[in-house]
Amino acid sequence: MEFSDDAFVLSARAFGESGAIVELLTREHGRYAAHVAGGASKRMRPYLQAGARGLVRYRARVSEQLGSATLEPQGEGPAALFDDPLALAGMAAAAAVAAGALPEREPHPGAFLAFEALSGAFLVPEIWPAVFIRFEAGLLQDLGFGLDLSKCAATGSLDDLIYVSPRTGRAVCRDAGEPYKDRLLALPAFLLSSQSGLGPGDIGAGFELTGHFLEQNIFGPLNRPLPPARVWLMERLREAGRL
Known part of the structure; x- marks a missing residue:
C-alpha cells in the first residue's frame, strides 16, 4: 500500500534510537500513524511539531500494519x-x-480543511479562539454529531436563538428557554452568523458548548477525558482574560 498526500502533524513520539511514530491528518486518507526514520533527530524534530505541514509519502507492505513515511516540510x-x-x-x-x-x-x-483554516487563523490573535470553536463544531458535524442551530427545538422559531439543549444539541429561543435557562447551554451569536461580532463571554460560552458535546458524544463513549492540551488552553485563555 502506498500513497502521497498533504498532511498536518498531530503528534510525534520517539521510537527506537532515532525514529519517531508520527500521527498525521492527511487530506484524502484521514488520520494515519507512521514510522518516520530519523524523526527524533535534531534536524527533523522542528518539522514534527504539532501543526507542522508537509507532503507525506506513506508505504506499508499490507494495509493493516504500521507503515513508514517520509515527510517533506x-x-x-x-x-x-x-x-x-x-x-x-x-x-x-x-x-x-x-x-x-x-x-x-x-x-x-x-x-482537514477545517484544520487548515484554523492553522491560518492562529496568525490573527483577535479571531482565532472563535475559529477554534467553529473548528470543533465542524468536527462534531463531520462525525455525525452536528449541532442543529437552524430553529428553536420547542417552537420552531428562527429568531432570538440564545440557548442549546445539552441533551440534543438543538437551539432554543429565549422565550421557550427562559424557564429552563439554568439547565441550558449558552449559544454565542457568532456560531449563528459569521457577520455577528464577539460579545462579552462569547468565547467562554463557545468552548463550553463544543466541549460539552465532544465529551458527551466522542470522548465519553471512549472512556477518555477531553485532551489535557485543550484543558490547558482553556486555563491559558482564562488567565489572559479571553474567556
Missing part, C-alpha cells in the same frame, strides 16, 4: 507562532482534539 507551521505562546497552545490543543476525535484511516477531508 511545507510552510513555516508552528515556527510562525513562536512569539505567541497562546496561539502555540491553541495549535497543540487543536491537534490533540483532532487526534482524539477522528477515527484512524477513515477519510475526513472536511476535518
